[in-house]
Amino acid sequence: MSKQLASKAGIPLNPLAFIRKYDELWNRMLFLLGALIVYRFGSHIPVPGINPIELAAFFTKGKDTFLGMFNMFSGGSLERMSIMALGIMPYISASIVVQMLSAIIPSLEALKKEGEVGRRTISKYTRQGALVLSFVQAVGMSTMLLSGGMTLTTGLAFYIPAVSSLVAGSMFLMWLGEQITERGIGNGISMLILASIVASAPTMISQAFGQNSNLLVMLVFGLVAIAVVAAIVYIERAQRRVPVNYAQKQQEGRKVYAQQQSHLPLKLNMAGVIPAIFASSLLLLPASLGQFGGSSTEPTKFQVFLQNVSLVLQPGSPLYLLLFGALIIFFCYFYTALMFNPKEVAENLKRSGAYIPGIRPGQQTKRYLDFVLNRLTFIGAMYMAIICLMPMVAQSSFNMAIPLGGTSLLIMVVVLMDFIAQLQAHLMTHQYHDQTLIKSS
Template sequence: MTIPGASGGGLTELWARLRFVVIAVIVYRIGAHIPVPGINPDRLADLFEQSQGTILSLFNMFSGGALERMSILALGIMPYISAAIVMQLLTAVVPTLEALKKEGEAGRRKITQYTRYGTVFLATVQSIGVAMGLAGQGISFYTDFHFHFVAVVTFVSGSVFLMWLGEQVTEKGIGNGISLLIFAGIVAGLPGAIGQSAEAARQGDLNILGLLAIAVIAVGVVAFVVFMERAQRRITVNYARRQQGNKVYAAQQSHLPLKINMAGVIPPIFASSLLLFPASI
């Protein structure tokens, strides 16, 4: 794999990958601020003002605020995540997919292609539901058919673009691109939350001790999550002394690391996708 600008050793390649990640996140955040054509911003603001604390707010958080602005990336990466998880479950129960999984790289590419098709299908279903809901709330400037067509095409294209962007980050950047996009979307609301807390402290609604308590709890939660993610139980594995031909191999000892959190973030993401999918339609 060749990365533009990565011609001078490992450090240069690392900087090239970091630069690619930064550019991808910037593109993602710019797209989250481009609204779908025909949206009435005043009616949209009223709708989200009435929906504070509901599942719509959770959906908006995962989309990085794109849903609140009804941007071209309003559906976020959730259709891809739902399709990927469903495909993982199907590979365990469908013999054809299970056989594909055992074929190595070729099978993996085929399953990835099926996941992309599933993403387009789920994004289309969700887009139709969102478009119908918005039209029913009188948020569109256009006629129903015109708005439905524009909104569905825009939302599906946005989800496909995020799927492609996440795959590019995985290939040319650092870490898992899909997880990075989810992280970027959630963290995008952090400056606003900090600003609100600071403003509340300035106006006297929140005292200094309360502000410090929030900061300590936030740091403690992050530290606990990192600790649990890194923690592992090492199971000792002993290899007996063996002889192969004229060679005698001495007994060896190794260990098998078992993480406490073997499933990672898949269960909460799967649960969130199950909750958000019905809400979007």
């Protein structure tokens, strides 16, 4: 009798039955694992015509520039100058540019409201933009390598295979990320970035332990890192639930439905990790350009100016910390304004017969949402600035090498939270399906 009840409830009686029950979830997990393995193998295929000795010396000098952060996001592919050295950054940049243009160009804004057809059109524009950015970055990277004496060949004999392989590697990563999103678990682009950071973490941790001999201080910093992770999880889950009521509906006869109540969830940090990535890129760009100018025998006045700027904006300096925090706050407000439109939300609530208690529909609802959103964004911007600046302040104050920066830690935690949420959603789908079968039987 118990076996019959277990079978009726859909509870597997052995491990093989359990695997068969969640076969779709296992297939998605295996596809994700296989895609990440392919990505890591591809990151070790070198671009033709590279001098590895000169390349290693160049990256040793540029570890504190834009190249260091870009190399971390590519999982060391840039330092090895593999065919995937551009990483997924061209696709991310193209996505952000298309999102910004969607808020400015009416035709793109209209596409966002056309459902699946509009989404596919915007995705096509994003892919085309990623291709253009990949080509531009590949040409620029090849020119930089050639001018720095880090190639074994010159001219078109180097440009054609180098640019082609770099663009092909970036487009393959874009395709692989989309396949992970469709056939795996989690956001594919985010999972590739997470894999890159995790792949670079062991090297950074070993270097930190090699430079820091005080194990007690390292233990304290480890405990602080755990507390920071807990704070990130807490704040990323935090929401302001704005109550929303719907108008009463009357049935035929004298019966009236009870007033429906819901809420509008507004996250404390709507911008995600984009502001930290943008702020880091902008501040490390002068140092990278200054290093490129330093490779020439007779630098121009502009190159000398860039070198002086890079000296002032060294990571950990007071000016760098001040500008970094200011840029994070600015991009938090800017990107949140792109992601959430209070006027559009207020109009949708009014059309659906919903209202916020105590607030008139229409313009007053829009003003109220603006007020709430500005307060939430301020708290979220302060949180992100503190998380990103804390490792730099600790490193400059205690003269210690900290393995992971605040931006990397933030990306890892947020992506893992999204992965776990999607995994739970798949499990809930299976449980709902089983309950439906039980009721129907």
